[in-house]
Amino acid sequence: MSTAQINPTLMPSSYQTKEQFFATRYKQGQRTVYGLNLTPDQLTSLVARPDPSVGTPGNRRIRPSHAQGFARYFIENDNWVAPGIILRAPAIFEFATDGMPALPDIEFGLMGYSKRHQGDIHILDGQHRILGFFLALDVLNDDIDKARSKRAAAKRTGLDAKGVAMFDKEIRELEAARDRFYTNRLAVEVHVTKSTTEARQLFFDIADNALGITASTKARFDSTKAVNRALAIVLEADNALLKNHVEMDQDRVQRNSPYLLSARQVVEIVRVLTVGFDGRISRYQNATLNEEQVAREALEFFSMLTEQLPPLNAYAHSQITAATLRDTMLLGNPLFLRVLAGVQYELVTHHAWTKPKVAEFIGKLAKHTVNRAHENSIWRLHAPETAFNPNAAGPNGRRADSNALVKAISEWAIDGAPFVDADALPAPVEPEPEVDPDEGIDFAPDHSTRALDREEREAIEEISKASKARAKAVATK
Template identity: 30%
Template sequence: MTSIEIDPSRLSLVREESTYLALRTTQGGRTVYTTRVPLGDLSVILPLPDPAKPDPDNRKVDPVHAKGFGQYLADKPDWVAPTLLARDTGGCRFEPVSADGTVGYLTVPWALGGIARLITIDGQHRILGVHLEKKRITDEIARIDRDLLRTSNGTKKAKLEDERNLLLARMDRLKTEYVGLDIYVEMDGIRGQQMFVDVADNAKGISSAVRARFDTYRIANRTLGDVVEHPLLRGKVDIENDRMTARNRNLMGAKHVADLTRAVIAGPGGRISKKAEATLTDSEVIEQTKDFLNIISMAFTGLAAVTEEDIESYDPKLSEKPKNEVPVPPTKAMELRESSLLGSVGMLRVLAGVFKSLREDGVEDGDITEFFKRLDRHMAAPVADNSIWSTTNAKDDFELNASAPIMRTQNIVHLTGVITDWYRKPPAAI
C-alpha cells in the first residue's frame, strides 16, 4: 500500500476566536483594549441582540432602529458611526509587542464560544443592523441566482448580473470597512451593569434642533442656514432647543424651521420623498420657503411685529436669568405665543400647507396674501367658543381654549384642507 503524507498545517481546526491589533490603556481603574474590527465581525465576537429576549445587562433592542442602521450603511458610502463599547468577562488575551506593553495582539472569544464572551455595553442596534444587512444581501443574492437559472433572456440576465455585482460590492464593504471597539475588562457583573447606566446617564442626547442644523442628508435641514436669514427668523431661532417655553425669547427652534420647509415643499403631514430630495435644488427650496415667509410676514400683524423687532432684544442670555430677578421685557415672539395661534408652530405648518396647495392650484402670491389677511383677525388665542375654529368644519381640529391646533398629523392635514377650501368657499365670518 502506498504511503500518504498529510500536512497538518493545511487543516483548519475549529476556531472560536479572532485576533486584532489593539492598544491597551487604563480608564477608571480598568484595563481597556482599543481596536477596530470589520463590520462583518460584529455579530461574530459580540452577542447578537434578540428583540424578543432582551439582554439582562442591556436595554431592549428596537428592530426597526437596527434595520435603519443597516439601511444607512447601504445608502451612505460615507457613513460614520461611533465606537462600540463592550465588557470583557475574562475571555480576552493580550500579547504585547511594544516595549512599553501598550500595543499588541488581542485575541477575542467568539460570542458563541463559551461563558467568557464579551458583553455589549453600547452598540446593540449597530450589531443587529449589520447582521440584518448581511442577511438581506445574502437573501437577495440567492434570489438573483435562482432567477439567473430560470431565465434565458440576455437583457434580463445582464441586469441580474449587475444587481448581483452591486450586492457583492456591498457585502465586501462589510468585510473591509471597520468600526471602533473599546473593550473594558470587568469581571464583576454588578459593576458591569453600573457601567451601562453610567454610559446612558452621561450621554447627552442630540436634540431635534441640533440634528436639523447638522443633518445635511435632508434638504429641509441643509437649507436651514439660508432660510433662517429671512427677516422674520433672523436672530429669533433657538439653535439648541426644540420646545418653546414661556421664557424662551425666540420665535421657534431650528427643528421647527425645517418642519415649515417640509410643509412648504411636501405639505404639513408629508415627508420629502427620496425622489424629490434628489431632484429639488437647494435654491428652489430656499426660494419657496422664503416666499411663504414673505407672505405671512405681510399678511399677519403679529408676525409683522416680530419681523420688525430689533434682533438685540432676543439675546438668549436674557432667558437664563433666574426667575426671582426683575423680569426682562418680553419679545414680540413671546407676546405672540401668549395671544395668537400664530405663536404655534402647528398653525404655521398648516398655513405653509395652505400656501403649497393654493400655489399648486395656480393662485398668485398676492391673492394668497390677501386671503391670509382676511384670516388675521381670527388668529386670537385662546380659541373661543364663538370663533371660526369652533363653529365651522375646523372645530374637530381644536380644543376649547387652546392656543394651537391639535398636533396629530391627521388634524394638521385636515385643517390644511379646510382652510384651503375656504379660499374658494369662505364661511360667512371671513
C-alpha cells in the first residue's frame, strides 16, 4: 500500500502551533498596537470567556444583565453595530511585512503568536460585548436545535405544511443570525503592555474619557495618584476587615449592602492617614510617596480598628452584618471611621503620640461607639454641638463639622478626658405616649356642614316655638 505525500502547506489548522492574522502595526502613546478585523467567532477563540463571578485584573466587575442585553441585541439586529474591542498582551507577537508597502508610521503584515501564549491575551475594554458574543452563540445553537426538533416532531405528527413552513422560517432566521457570527467583523486592537499596573492605568484613561466611571473605579485604576497605588496593595492584602468586604464599583454602600466600605471610602481613609483629614496630596507627593509604605500604614490602622473595636472584629469574622453596624452604631459609618483616621494622624503627626498609644485611646472609645449618638452619649454631651444630629448613626457630613470633631476627639485624648474612661451612659428612656381619653370616639361621623346647619336651624326653631308658647300663656292669664 502506497502512502501519498502530504503537501506541508496544507497542514490542518488544529495541528499548527501558531495563530496568524492579517494586521496593521502602529504606535499609540509609547505602546505597540496591532489592529485586526475579526469575526465574533475569531474573537471568542482569541480570549477566554469572561466569568461574572470572578474579578478580572485590570477591569471592573461584570454585570451579567448587560452582557445578556448585548447578546439579545446581536441576535435580533442584522444591522448591528459595536465599537472596537481592546485587548492587551505582553510582547509575544511576531510580525512579517514581506512584500507589503512600507509607510513611515504604520505597517501592514501578518501578525502571529505561539498557541502556548493564548492565555497571555486579556481583555482591556469590551468584556461585556465579548461575553455577549459567547452568550449569543449559546442561545443561537440552543434555539436552532430546539426549532429543528419541533420541525421533526411536526412532520412526524402530520402537521400541515403551513406549520412545517413556520418552523422552516424560524430555522432560516436563526441560522442567518448565527452566520453573522462567522461572517461579520469588528475592529480589535491588541495593545502590548508590560504589567497589570499599566493595564489598570489604560483602563482608567479609557473610562475616564467616557461617560460614567465612578470614583471607586477611578481609585482602583488611576495609578497616577499615590493613594490609589497604595489602594491596590491594600485591597489585595489579607486584611480581615477589608478582604471581601469592599464595594469595588459603587461610590457608596447601600443600606442593606454586605460591604462595610466602598473602594472610594477606603482610599479616602488612606489619604487621611497620609496627609490628615483636610489634607491634599500634591503632584510632587504623588510622584515621590512610597505606595508600599502608605499601604502598610493603612493596613496597620485597619488591623488596629479590628483589634480595639469588638463590633468590627465581629464583622471581620462574619458574626455581624454591615447593615446591622450601619443601623445601630457609629462603627458602621464610613465618615466616622475616617474621623478616627484623622485623629490618629493628628496625634501621631502633631503631638508625637506613638501608634500603640493611639490604639489604647481608640480602645477606650470603643464602649462609646457601639450605639447611635443618643442624648446621653459623649457625642451629644461633649462633641461640638453641630457634629451629630440627635440619635444619628454617624457624624454630619459638613467638612467644617468633621474637622471640628477630629480636633475635639484629639483634645479628649491629650487632656485625658474622664468621660472617655467612664462607662457609657444608657440612652434616655422614651416617655410613654399620652393617652387621649377621647381617642377612638368619632365626634363627627358626618363631616357635612349641611347637616350641622340643619341641626342648628331645628334647634333655633324649637327655641322659638317654646318662646312663643310661653308668651301666649302669659297673655291669656
